[in-house]
Amino acid sequence: MNWWYKLLEVLPFEWAQEGQMIFMKNALLAIILLTPVFALLGTMIVNNGMAFFSDALGHGAFTGVAIGGILGFVEPIGSAVVFSALFAFFIAVIKNKSNMASDTIIGVFSSSAIALGIFLATLGGKSFSKLNSYLIGDILSITPKEISFLAIVLVIVFVFWLFVFNRLLLVSINPSLAGSRGIRTFWYEVVFSCVVAVIVTVSMSWIGLLVINSFLVLPAAAARNIARNQRQYHFLSVMFSLFSGIAGLILSYSFETATGSTIVLISSIIFFFTYILRKKFA
Amino acid sequence: MIEKKFHENTCRQECCGLCCTKIEDFGVTIGSTVILENVNLHIHCGELTAIIGPNGAGKSTLIKALLGEMPHTGSLRFVQSNDGSLKVPIMGYVPQSINLDTSSPTCVLDLFLACRSNYPTWLIRSKKEVRRVKERLNRVKAGHLISRRLGALSGGEMQRVLLALALDPVPEILLLDEPVSGIDQNGLELFYETVSDLRKAYDLSIILVSHDLDLVRKYADRVVLLNKTVLITGSPEEVLNSDVFYDTFSLKWQKENRYKGGAVL
Numbered sequence: 001m002n003w004w005y006k007l008l009e010v011l012p013f014e015w016a017q018e019g020q021m022i023f024m025k026n027a028l029l030a031i032i033l034l035t036p037v038f039a040l041l042g043t044m045i046v047n048n049g050m051a052f053f054s055d056a057l058g059h060g061a062f063t064g065v066a067i068g069g070i071l072g073f074v075e076p077i078g079s080a081v082v083f084s085a086l087f088a089f090f091i092a093v094i095k096n097k098s099n100m101a102s103d104t105i106i107g108v109f110s111s112s113a114i115a116l117g118i119f120l121a122t123l124g125g126k127s128f129s130k131l132n133s134y135l136i137g138d139i140l141s142i143t144p145k146e147i148s149f150l151a152i153v154l155v156i157v158f159v160f161w162l163f164v165f166n167r168l169l170l171v172s173i174n175p176s177l178a179g180s181r182g183i184r185t186f187w188y189e190v191v192f193s194c195v196v197a198v199i200v201t202v203s204m205s206w207i208g209l210l211v212i213n214s215f216l217v218l219p220a221a222a223a224r225n226i227a228r229n230q231r232q233y234h235f236l237s238v239m240f241s242l243f244s245g246i247a248g249l250i251l252s253y254s255f256e257t258a259t260g261s262t263i264v265l266i267s268s269i270i271f272f273f274t275y276i277l278r279k280k281f282a
Numbered sequence: 283m284i285e286k287k288f289h290e291n292t293c294r295q296e297c298c299g300l301c302c303t304k305i306e307d308f309g310v311t312i313g314s315t316v317i318l319e320n321v322n323l324h325i326h327c328g329e330l331t332a333i334i335g336p337n338g339a340g341k342s343t344l345i346k347a348l349l350g351e352m353p354h355t356g357s358l359r360f361v362q363s364n365d366g367s368l369k370v371p372i373m374g375y376v377p378q379s380i381n382l383d384t385s386s387p388t389c390v391l392d393l394f395l396a397c398r399s400n401y402p403t404w405l406i407r408s409k410k411e412v413r414r415v416k417e418r419l420n421r422v423k424a425g426h427l428i429s430r431r432l433g434a435l436s437g438g439e440m441q442r443v444l445l446a447l448a449l450d451p452v453p454e455i456l457l458l459d460e461p462v463s464g465i466d467q468n469g470l471e472l473f474y475e476t477v478s479d480l481r482k483a484y485d486l487s488i489i490l491v492s493h494d495l496d497l498v499r500k501y502a503d504r505v506v507l508l509n510k511t512v513l514i515t516g517s518p519e520e521v522l523n524s525d526v527f528y529d530t531f532s533l534k535w536q537k538e539n540r541y542k543g544g545a546v547l
Contacts, residue, residue, distance in 0.1 A: 047386055165402035166395065173393065173432075174382050179351040180375030180448075180457065181397055228431045229389035234404040 001144045004029055015253060024253060027139045030147050031245040031263075034203060035215070037154045039241035040161055041196055042220035043233055047172040048189075052103055053091065054196055055213040056110035060087030061201035062209055063117035065134055070120050080201045087113060088197035092190045137208025137260045139249070146206075153202050157195060168192055169230065208260040215260075218267035219244070225274035226281040240270050301327045303371060303455055303487045307356035310340070310347050317343045320511045321356070325455075325487045325504075330478060332492045332502035332518075336530060339509040341491045345457055348489070349375060360454055374453030374486075378460075379440040384433035390443055391415055391428050397447060422446045422476070437465035441473055449480070456480070458490045470494065474501045495522065 008016045008025050015021035045054050064083030068076020091109050095102045121131050133141075142150075170178040171185045178185050200212055207215060223236035248263030255262070308321035318340040325331050335341050347354040360371035388396075394415040395403040412428075419425045422442040427435060435443065448456060458477065465473070478501045481488050492498050498505060498518060505521040507513045513526050521527055 047383070162402050162405070163400075165404070166397075166399065169388065169392070169396045169403065172383060173386060173388060173396075174377050176346060176349055176351055176381070177375055177377050177447075179346075179349040180373045185351070224385075224387055227387035229387060229429065230392045230404040231407075233387040 001026075001029075001147075013250070023140045023142075024249070026142050026144060026147060027249055027259065028246065030139060030142045030150060030206065031249055032242065033147070033151055033154055034207075035219075035241040035245035035263075036238045037157055037161075037199065038203075038215040039219040039223075039237040040234060041157070041199065042216040042218075042241075043223070043237050044165075044168050044172065044192065045196065045216050046220040046224055047169070050193075050196075051213065051217045052106050053193070054200065054216050056091065056106045056113070057084060057088055057193070057197045057200050058204065058209045058212050059110045059113040059117070060084040060197065061204050062131075062134060063087070063113045063120070064201065065131070065204075066117040066120040069131075070123070077202065077205070080204075081198055084197040084201045085194045088193040089190060092193045096186055096189070134205055135209050136258055137204065137206050137211070139206045139259045142206055150202065153199065157199055160195060164188060164192070206260075208258070211260045211264045214264040214267060215241070218264065218271055222267065222271040222274045225271070225278040228281065240267065244270060301454065301485075301487075302361050303327075304359045304361065305348070305356070306359065308344070308347060308358075309355040310343050310352055316510065318347070318354075318510060321508070322512065323506060323515070325489065327454075327487045328481055328485045329503040330481050330488045330490060330501060331504045331506060332490050332498045333506045333508050334492055334495065334498060334521075335508035341508055342459070344508065345375075345459060345489075345491055348455075348457060349373060371454040372451065374448035374456040376441070376444045376448045376456070376458040379437055379444065379465075382432060382440070384435075386432060388432050389429050390419070390424075390432065390435075393432065393443070394418070394447060394450070398450065418446050418450045419443070421449075438469040438472070441465060441469070442476075445473075445476065445480075449484070452484055452486075454487065456486050456488045458488065460490060460492045460494065470497065477501070498522075 005018075005022070005025050008028070009018055010016075015024040045051060061080050061084040064080030064087075065076045067083055068079035071079060087109070091106060094109075095105050098105065118128065122128055167178065167183050167188055170181065170183060171188055175185045196216070200216075203215075204212055219237045219241035220233075222240050223233050227233035227236055244263050244266035248266050249259055251257075251266070252259040252262040303323075303325040305321060305323040305325070309319040310317045311319075321344065323331075333341050333344065343352065346352040348358055358371070391407070391412065392403045395401075395407060395411060398415070399406075399408070399411050401408070416425055416428055419428055422445055424439060424442045424446060427439055427443060430439075432440070448458075456477075460470075460473075474497050477488060477490065480486060481503075490502070492502075499522060502518050504515060505518050506515045507521055507524075507527055507530060509530055513530060514521055514524050516524075
């Protein structure tokens with residue numbers, strides 16, 4: 001990690017100087033890794049109208065953490081990944097097999113998951129407050145070891161993304177058209193849901209369950225306002241996401257606020273800005 | 283049993299010796315509702331087969347089942363012209379433009395590359411593929427639309443683009459949902475003319491779900507009247523003058539007068 005700390009010394013910030021505020025430097029690297037991947041997956045979530053769905057995945061991840069706690073894992077992230085991937089799988093299957101409106105199904109699952117999570121976490125009179133960190137998130141607590149883990153997950157997701165993107169795009173435009181090209185639309189949707197679930201889960205403790213969905217949805221929604229093709233859409237989404245991530249971290253240092261929320265606020269400002277400009281680009 | 287039905291229902295002439303498509307004993311059931319049953323069709327290449335039927339007859343369901351999007355019973359087989367061997371056919375599909383997500387920031391080129399290429403369209407666009415897409419679009423006089431956003435296409439332009447897409451690669455069966463909105467009568471006529479030319483140029487089996495009986499009479503080679511199952515198939519004249527056709531569409535008045543007035547539809 002020393003190369004990274006050295007590199008940052010060129011920045012004109014107090015925390016960037018040699019030997020200062022290692023946690024800020026770690027957080028910055030984590031954000032530069034995280035935000036582009038969230039932005040890329042977000043483009044498809046917005047395409048498919050899955051914003052509410054990805055929100056529910058966060059709830060599933062929380063339940064996974066609570067179950068991990070019950071089973072006595074020190075690091076409940078493993079059980080959370082398994083649980084939320086299963087959770088995503090079941091919602092996707094039931095959404096597909098049932099005629100019920102998908103927001104109703106998601107609502108049912110999401111409330112049940114969060115209720116189960118709180119039930120398990122407080123079972124036997126335990127205090128809930130130790131789980132607060134999952135709700136708000138704290139990127140400043142990330143360690144170099146966790147960054148390496150995150151980097152590996154993100155590289156896997158990115159490679160997966162390169163392979164399946166075209167097919168997912170076709171499914172989102174018209175499932176029958178995708179079907180005529182031999183794409184098994186259902187399975188692509190299921191796999192995509194599981195991947196989103198995994199990435200939401202591993203990032204939850206740093207970004208915070210309450211705002212993590214905005215990391216997925218806001219940059220893509222802002223980019224969609226003004227993009228005319230997929231290249232612009234992805235490029236803008238990644239740019240917005242990186243910009244709000246870095247600016248949010250630096251501002252949260254000055255204002256002493258929670259980093260996740262500061263980043264989301266900046267993304268929302270970008271969203272409203274592009275919303276006003278959207279007619280010019282239509 | 284299946285063989286027998288199939289011959290009764292469809293095979294007026296013996297298999298043409300060229301390629302043909304056999305839809306055998308197709309059925310779709312959703313929950314406890316039977317949407318389609320015992321659908322047997324024999325479609326020759328170079329023929330435009332129009333599927334007509336009242337609302338809720340299962341026309342769109344048949345298309346979806348043929349595309350493999352919906353679980354179904356029975357089989358779809360394609361007999362090749364050279365050696366008569368069976369295989370799963372290459373399908374081309376033209377959806378109704380109204381069912382496309384037009385708010386998506388996707389341009390025509392993106393749509394083609396998403397179908398054709400394995401590289402993600404937002405990252406890599408090979409020059410060769412772009413040239414190829416341009417050439418395909420030029421065939422339907424849509425070359426200038428290549429970088430247009432899907433939502434910015436008119437109904438007629440969208441239909442041409444979708445047709446070009448369905449013909450790349452050239453399919454063995456072309457499935458079309460007739461455009462029902464966002465396209466005027468002239469556009470519709472042009473669409474039928476284009477489809478009609480295609481069948482000759484490429485020797486395709488074309489299955490068209492249709493709502494416009496006038497155009498069916500003019501352009502279709504064969505008509506299938508569908509209502510849960512195949513009620514009757516034959517030439518447009520045979521089907522559109524049959525009793526079962528009038529009964530299905532509840533055209534009692536026309537039924538009584540059909541021999542007096544000539545064109546009734």
